[in-house]
Amino acid sequence: MKIAIIGTGISGISMANMLKGSHEVVLFEKRATKGGLIQCERVQDCLFHKVGGHVFNSRNQQVLDWFWSFFDKENEFIQAKRKAKIWMEGQFIGYPIENYLYQLPPTVAKKIITELIALQPSRKASPFEYGDFGEFLQSTFGATLYEYYFGPYNEKIWRADLSKVAMEWLEGKLPMPNLTEVMQSNIVREEESAMVHAHFYYPKENGSQFIVDRLSEGLDIRTGCAVNDWKKQADGSYIIAGESGFDKIVYCGDIRQLPLSGKQLLVQSGIVDVSYIEQLRSNGTSNLFCETDDNDISWLYLPDPSIKAHRIIYTGNFSDTNNRGSQRKTCVVEFSGKVDYEEMCAVIGQLPGHLSPLAHNYEPNSYVIQDHRTRPEIAAAKKVLAAEGIYLLGRFAEWEYYNMDKAVEAAFALNDVILGKNK
Numbered sequence: 001m002k003i004a005i006i007g008t009g010i011s012g013i014s015m016a017n018m019l020k021g022s023h024e025v026v027l028f029e030k031r032a033t034k035g036g037l038i039q040c041e042r043v044q045d046c047l048f049h050k051v052g053g054h055v056f057n058s059r060n061q062q063v064l065d066w067f068w069s070f071f072d073k074e075n076e077f078i079q080a081k082r083k084a085k086i087w088m089e090g091q092f093i094g095y096p097i098e099n100y101l102y103q104l105p106p107t108v109a110k111k112i113i114t115e116l117i118a119l120q121p122s123r124k125a126s127p128f129e130y131g132d133f134g135e136f137l138q139s140t141f142g143a144t145l146y147e148y149y150f151g152p153y154n155e156k157i158w159r160a161d162l163s164k165v166a167m168e169w170l171e172g173k174l175p176m177p178n179l180t181e182v183m184q185s186n187i188v189r190e191e192e193s194a195m196v197h198a199h200f201y202y203p204k205e206n207g208s209q210f211i212v213d214r215l216s217e218g219l220d221i222r223t224g225c226a227v228n229d230w231k232k233q234a235d236g237s238y239i240i241a242g243e244s245g246f247d248k249i250v251y252c253g254d255i256r257q258l259p260l261s262g263k264q265l266l267v268q269s270g271i272v273d274v275s276y277i278e279q280l281r282s283n284g285t286s287n288l289f290c291e292t293d294d295n296d297i298s299w300l301y302l303p304d305p306s307i308k309a310h311r312i313i314y315t316g317n318f319s320d321t322n323n324r325g326s327q328r329k330t331c332v333v334e335f336s337g338k339v340d341y342e343e344m345c346a347v348i349g350q351l352p353g354h355l356s357p358l359a360h361n362y363e364p365n366s367y368v369i370q371d372h373r374t375r376p377e378i379a380a381a382k383k384v385l386a387a388e389g390i391y392l393l394g395r396f397a398e399w400e401y402y403n404m405d406k407a408v409e410a411a412f413a414l415n416d417v418i419l420g421k422n423k
């Protein structure tokens, strides 16, 4: 078959690699550069992750085996331990916070422990038994820890009423805290984290851009080519960007901007609420790339509502080559939504590390926000489109809170569908 893939983020380029052995694959990318959210650029020879600071790991052996077949794990990657901290009231607190209650003021710690114990009998077995994210956090961690940390941090990052955020996005992200482990961590003061990124892999050179570049080798990519529509021919094939003969289309762009012919199929089906899909909410991210004083932290969370930034990612600690053009270390300060350069520069004065700015970027779509209707509506849309040989794949096409590994996993599942192994 001849297959068009629209979008060259990790989803599109992974899919292309899976298909290219047995099919002719052409990728279309609206931007001048490939890579989507995981692109990086060098600024004064220092590496700027333009959106976040991407690290890799997975719990899925199929994903790991596939990924490592492209790289020399020992020589091209660094394996690092996650060292996250929380910056509160001018102090560094360990992460996850519930394991470091001994670092909080004693009266606050006592209140939190009392609440955690009192909540035990009513705790549900799975996070998915809670109605929404806000309820999950309050019922799991108690009112004090919610007010002190989880509420302000998550409201800042999601810019949404947490009672409207569906639980599904948490899948595989947050382990349910276990009271025994919390007590053990606070008493013995060492903890074993089960988080997927507790250990992570990071390229020695060029961060996630290295991943993009390697996975793009040998692919037929047309950059600067936005696919605004396609045309179905009498023989069932599609014309895209003037090129004919495509049997299938994999759309990795934003479902809200699905090309017109795709939207028409959804409308005609009568089973998809297209206006709901068009109004799905997402958040953007503003990033300020900075030089910083030395430290050994990987991520620093900033719950304080009076500080507009929500996180610092110390990308300069992931690989020394990221700091090549500087005498100091580098990091990315992340803000939710669109924040002006001047405002970001003013905020970094409130942060530790004597930060000085090097560059900035605004990405209008970085986080999807799901609600209770999202999954059923997207599932219905997928069904309608698949009947026409059109498939949705990736964070904004499927409206899933995918990390890179989950995007690869989704590509595997779609590969089976396209090969007819799975319906």
Ligand SMILES: Cc1cc2nc3c(=O)[nH]c(=O)nc-3n(C[C@H](O)[C@H](O)[C@H](O)COP(=O)(O)OP(=O)(O)OC[C@H]3O[C@@H](n4cnc5c(N)ncnc54)[C@H](O)[C@@H]3O)c2cc1C
Pocket (backbone or CB within 6 Å): 006, 007, 008, 009, 010, 011, 012, 028, 029, 030, 031, 034, 035, 036, 037, 038, 051, 052, 053, 054, 055, 056, 057, 225, 226, 227, 228, 252, 253, 254, 285, 366, 367, 393, 394, 395, 396, 402, 403, 404, 405, 407
């Ligand atoms: C702040 C932040 C930090 C993150 N950190 C991590 C991390 O540490 N580890 C991790 O594994 N994951 C991380 N992620 C998640 C990761 O970024 C995503 O899982 C991944 O990048 C999604 O890739 P994608 O291909 O689905 O989408 P995208 O990267 O958005 O790619 C879509 C591509 O399609 C193109 N496109 C759209 N419409 C069209 C069109 N009509 N025609 C042509 N081209 C089009 C776009 O230009 C884009 O290149 C992070 C995400 C964020 C926001």
